[in-house]
Amino acid sequence: MLTIGMLGGMSWESSAEYYRLANVLVRERLGGLHSARIVLHSVDFAEIERMQVEGRWDDAGKALAEAAAAVQAGGADFLLICTNTMHKVYDQVRAAVDIPVIHLGDTTASAIKNAGLTTVGLLGTGFTMDQPFYREHLESHGLRVLLPSTEDRATVHRIIYDELCLGIVREESRRTYQDVIARFEGAEGIILGCTEIELLITQDDVPLPVFPTTRLHVEAAVERAIG
Template identity: 50%
Template sequence: MRTLGLIGGMSAESTALYYSHLNRLARERLGGLHSARLAMISIDFAPLAEMQARGEWDEAGQMMAAEARRLEAAGAEAILICANTMHIVAEAVEAAVEVPVLHICDATAAALRAAGSRRPLLLATRFTMEKDFYRDRLAQAGIEAVVPGADDRAALHAIIYDELCQGVISPASKAVVLDMIARAEGVDGVIFGCTEIGLLISPDDLALPVVDTTLAHAQAGMAFALG
């Protein structure tokens, strides 16, 4: 089994899901007492969140690249950035290491195609919904991601940073997000495009096909590890 390197802590809540998913997938594939071979760096999210808010993406990319190099030196044979938003700087991370960086958009696109969704609603941070990096990468795979309106984007961003990233799960916020989805027109699926969204709502809450990016990314990682 190959060793996966995880850059986590963005947030700690969703990084715990990565760890759980990867170990469960290893056990399901190999049986018995098998678990995933992982090297993890869990960063302090607060300074990075401040960089995000100030638009200091080059500085954030340098920081993430340094962490990737540390993981490579520790024996990681592929890198997973355990956050959708921080794939804004995926190219900087890729340039810093010799091992592959398994991109969350590629895993998401493959899962969407398998689910038969070509025009999904993208639920994510404001950065992921409004910047081009995510939707453009999906478009290269034939996926036209739709984002909520401006007010809904602001509300969802606040739910993610003020609640989910801090371990707060609110029934009222769940109702807000489910209402966003119900009002979306012309979509044929839903992307949980922030790694914390699955803490708030479940695919079982929806009639549409759902891709939880945290799970899809972990599945792609385990496929590499066992490939």
């Protein structure tokens, strides 16, 4: 079994889900007491979040690149950046290591295309929705990506940072997300494009197919690890 490298802590709530899912999926595949081989580096999210807000993306990229190098040194055979938003600095992270870095956007796009869909709504942080880095990566796979209204984007972002990143899961917020999803026009499916959103929304909550990026990312990692 190969060793999965995880660059996490953004937030640790979602990184815990990455860790849990990887071990669950390995146990399902191999049975018994099997668990995943994982090297996890967890950053202090307060420092990264400050860089996000201040637009210091190059500094954030340098911080994650250093962390990625540490994950490689710890014995990882390949790497996951356990956050959608910080794929903005994917190129800096990729350049810092000699091991493969599985792009979360690639695993998500593959699942959407395998489902036979082409037009999807995107939910995520304000950075992920407002900036082109994530949307354009998905569009490079031939997908059409729809965004919520400006007001809905602000609401989705607030719930992520003020609630989900702090482990707060509220039924009222679930209904708010459901209302945002219902306002997408023409969407064939919905990308849960922030790792924390999966703590709030599941397929049971949405009539359209949902694409949970964390689970899809981890499934691809386990497949690579087990072979």
